[in-house]
Amino acid sequence: MNDPAPLPPPGKLPEEPFAIAGVDGSPLRLEELVDRRALAEMITSFEHLFGVPIRVLTAAGKTLAGNETFSPLCGLVNEQPAGEHACADVLDVVKHLDFTAAPISATVPTGVHRCFTGAQYRVIPLEYDRRLIGRILLGPYLLLKKDGSAGDPPRTLAALSPELGGERARSLWTGLPSADADTIEQLGRHIATVLDVILFSGHKALLTSQMHLASVRESYRELCEKNERLEEAYERLKELDRLKSNFLATVSHELRTPLTSIMGYGEMLAEGVAGELNEEQREFVETIRTKSEQLLGLIMSLLDLSKLESGTVAVRMARLPIATVLADTITTLTPTALKKGVALEIDAAPELPPILGDAERLRQVFLNLADNALKFTPAGGKVSLVARTAFEQSEGEPGLILVAPLRQVVEVRVADTGIGIAEAERSKVFDPFYQIDQSSTREYGGAGLGLAIVKRLVEAHQGNIHVEANEPHGAVFVVQLPAARPTMHPPAAKRTLPPILG
Amino acid sequence: MQLDFSAREVTVKLVYYGPALSGKTTNLVSLHGLAGEGARGRLMTLETQDDRTLFFDLLPLTFRAKDGDVSLRIKLFTVPGQPIHAATRRLVLQGADGVALIADSRVSETQHNAEAFFDLRQNLGTNGLTLGKMPLVIQFNKRDLADIRSEAELEELARRGKEPVYLAVATKGTGVVETFMGLLHLTWETLERTHQLSKKLSIDGDMLLAYVAKELGVSTPVEELLARRVGGAAKARS
Numbered sequence: 207m208n209d210p211a212p213l214p215p216p217g218k219l220p221e222e223p224f225a226i227a228g229v230d231g232s233p234l235r236l237e238e239l240v241d242r243r244a245l246a247e248m249i250t251s252f253e254h255l256f257g258v259p260i261r262v263l264t265a266a267g268k269t270l271a272g273n274e275t276f277s278p279l280c281g282l283v284n285e286q287p288a289g290e291h292a293c294a295d296v297l298d299v300v301k302h303l304d305f306t307a308a309p310i311s312a313t314v315p316t317g318v319h320r321c322f323t324g325a326q327y328r329v330i331p332l333e334y335d336r337r338l339i340g341r342i343l344l345g346p347y348l349l350l351k352k353d354g355s356a357g358d359p360p361r362t363l364a365a366l367s368p369e370l371g372g373e374r375a376r377s378l379w380t381g382l383p384s385a386d387a388d389t390i391e392q393l394g395r396h397i398a399t400v401l402d403v404i405l406f407s408g409h410k411a412l413l414t415s416q417m418h419l420a421s422v423r424e425s426y427r428e429l430c431e432k433n434e435r436l437e438e439a440y441e442r443l444k445e446l447d448r449l450k451s452n453f454l455a456t457v458s459h460e461l462r463t464p465l466t467s468i469m470g471y472g473e474m475l476a477e478g479v480a481g482e483l484n485e486e487q488r489e490f491v492e493t494i495r496t497k498s499e500q501l502l503g504l505i506m507s508l509l510d511l512s513k514l515e516s517g518t519v520a521v522r523m524a525r526l527p528i529a530t531v532l533a534d535t536i537t538t539l540t541p542t543a544l545k546k547g548v549a550l551e552i553d554a555a556p557e558l559p560p561i562l563g564d565a566e567r568l569r570q571v572f573l574n575l576a577d578n579a580l581k582f583t584p585a586g587g588k589v590s591l592v593a594r595t596a597f598e599q600s601e602g603e604p605g606l607i608l609v610a611p612l613r614q615v616v617e618v619r620v621a622d623t624g625i626g627i628a629e630a631e632r633s634k635v636f637d638p639f640y641q642i643d644q645s646s647t648r649e650y651g652g653a654g655l656g657l658a659i660v661k662r663l664v665e666a667h668q669g670n671i672h673v674e675a676n677e678p679h680g681a682v683f684v685v686q687l688p689a690a691r692p693t694m695h696p697p698a699a700k701r702t703l704p705p706i707l708g
Numbered sequence: 709m710q711l712d713f714s715a716r717e718v719t720v721k722l723v724y725y726g727p728a729l730s731g732k733t734t735n736l737v738s739l740h741g742l743a744g745e746g747a748r749g750r751l752m753t754l755e756t757q758d759d760r761t762l763f764f765d766l767l768p769l770t771f772r773a774k775d776g777d778v779s780l781r782i783k784l785f786t787v788p789g790q791p792i793h794a795a796t797r798r799l800v801l802q803g804a805d806g807v808a809l810i811a812d813s814r815v816s817e818t819q820h821n822a823e824a825f826f827d828l829r830q831n832l833g834t835n836g837l838t839l840g841k842m843p844l845v846i847q848f849n850k851r852d853l854a855d856i857r858s859e860a861e862l863e864e865l866a867r868r869g870k871e872p873v874y875l876a877v878a879t880k881g882t883g884v885v886e887t888f889m890g891l892l893h894l895t896w897e898t899l900e901r902t903h904q905l906s907k908k909l910s911i912d913g914d915m916l917l918a919y920v921a922k923e924l925g926v927s928t929p930v931e932e933l934l935a936r937r938v939g940g941a942a943k944a945r946s
Contacts, residue, residue: 336779406752413766414763417754417763417799420795421763421796424796424798425795428795
């Protein structure tokens with residue numbers, strides 16, 4: 207039996223229940239919704255445009271994007287131990303600024319924090335889904351007054367160390383980025399709006415991908431469940447099929463035993479072992495004998511079929527010329543053809559490539575087909591067996607030139623000039639016990655097993671069989687068998703056959 | 709339902725269920741239009757080219773009652789109606805606190821409405837929930853179309869049924885708030901009984917509902933909104 211590919215193991219339910227971030231589970235986090243590199247590019251571009259340092263921080267105060275390097279003045283500040291300490295304190299405050307707290311002084315609005323250098327920071331809350339998700343940090347920058355001047359360095363700077371009160375510090379101080387209050391507010395609002403859109407898109411993409419993944423997993427689980435049920439049903443059917451084949455084999459065997467006795471005694475009667483028979487008695491006995499032989503033939507076919515189905519028939523592959531097989535067939539059937547007045551022709555060139563097959567089984571195939579053809583061809587008709595090389599139908603297939611040589615087949619066409627087979631019936635004739643109509647059984651005999659067996663045997667040779675019409679009337683059974691390639695080694699000597707009802 | 713004591717915040721998930729093209733998304737669009745700037749979030753729609761919901765729509769609404777002391781966060785979801793999206797519907801339904809079944813009023817859609825309901829029942833069952841315990845309201849949408857099931861018929865059936873039933877024309881915004889408030893009311897009552905929300909948050913449920921209605925721009929008293937159902941008991945199930 208050719209077992210189908212093993213089914214995948216039944217899926218397990220997703221371990222964790224499906225959670226949509228920010229909806230069913232934990233609150234959303236900024237770092238999950240944005241691409242850090244892309245965000246950094248955007249922030250850098252804004253910095254170039256406005257000349258003010260910009261940073262985007264997570265709710266926890268971690269920098270997600272923006273320039274972390276110090277301006278020359280801040281660098282100088284941080285070279286001094288006292289300056290470094292003071293700078294760290296300022297950064298700690300601005301990175302964790304609490305927007306709900308009251309402003310520190312009446313002159314400094316919420317969100318603005320002054321540094322001891324005289325520069326300042328502007329912190330803008332970043333909200334998503336009405337929750338604080340991060341901060342936008344602008345600065346340090348010098349706030350330009352209405353007259354466009356930045357004023358002088360405050361005493362708090364010089365107070366930290368003598369060096370910071372010096373000329374160098376003063377020149378670095380004037381080089382600090384600067385902006386007026388309106389520009390800063392505009393910039394802050396603009397970045398917040400753009401980020402909001404980015405966060406929404408990010409959230410949407412996150413949800414979509416999560417949902418997609420969850421749906422796929424859920425569908426997979428459903429499929430696995432279905433597969434499991436199908437596999438169970440399949441196993442049950444396979445078992446039933448096996449039981450049926452066994453039953454058929456046993457019954458056929460049991461039928462054959464008494465039939466052998468009937469035939470034996472019939473023969474003895476005909477030979478006059480039990481006394482001379484008169485004309486009428488001899489005729490009756492003769493009828494008993496021919497009908498018994500028919501019955502035996504039928505039982506043998508049944509046995510063959512059940513063996514084929516249970517996979518106990520071995521096919522012994524060998525390289526052999528098709529012409530020999532066909533010649534054997536003709537020899538066997540010539541007497542029948544002569545008696546019926548039907549011409550029997552063979553056309554098989556000896557230079558045809560050999561095929562790989564079991565000579566005995568192939569003889570059975572062509573004998574069956576040719577016998578059928580004779581049966582359905584009226585006197586004066588013709589039955590022909592023609593062998594040719596061909597290629598499997600693969601017109602226009604990619605790489606045809608490479609693949610085609612491997613697909614060379616020997617095609618045998620068994621054609622008759624009989625009643626023919628209607629197109630609708632052509633595929634069904636290979637089903638076991640199928641008869642085109644019951645009247646033909648009465649006229650021509652047979653149990654409808656021959657072609658089923660032929661098909662199994664052809665398929666066991668990796669070949670195929672189909673029926674075509676023979677113009678103007680009659681049918682052609684076309685058998686294609688793969689040609690043995692020069693380098694091809696015969697496969698394992700014993701092959702099991704696929705089941706008929708597989 | 710999620711309850712955050714420290715933030716004094718409760719999050720509920722409401723799902724708009726129903727057959728394909730019955731107007732679930734339109735209900736959300738309409739609510740989004742009604743809600744004030746302070747309450748509504750962005751309406752997120754995941755649609756295919758032909759305007760059909762692919763995974764779900766999501767409308768977050770946030771109501772800060774008692775001067776911002778208590779937050780009621782509502783996540784409104786729709787499910788994709790087409791049969792092929794069964795897995796997605798099941799996923800969206802997970803953790804739902806209440807369901808509004810949006811039915812198409814047309815006589816020709818009767819079968820699809822019933823199928824959507826059976827689908828809901830089955831999916832709730834798969835998620836370990838029972839329909840009998842899930843706050844459920846039913847909306848008969850598209851009342852402005854021809855060949856619809858008559859009001860008399862729906863009223864008669866609604867009286868015999870258990871769920872509050874609302875009539876709507878979602879494209880015009882009619883009946884949308886009623887359905888939403890009916891569902892929220894039923895959901896709150898159920899959560900109240902299981903989690904004693906009003907005690908934990910020290911907030912009066914009726915007051916909260918009134919606040920929500922106000923934020924949706926409706927001046928009609930909540931009682932009156934709820935009474936606009938065509939039948940059924942607007943009481944939570946036991």
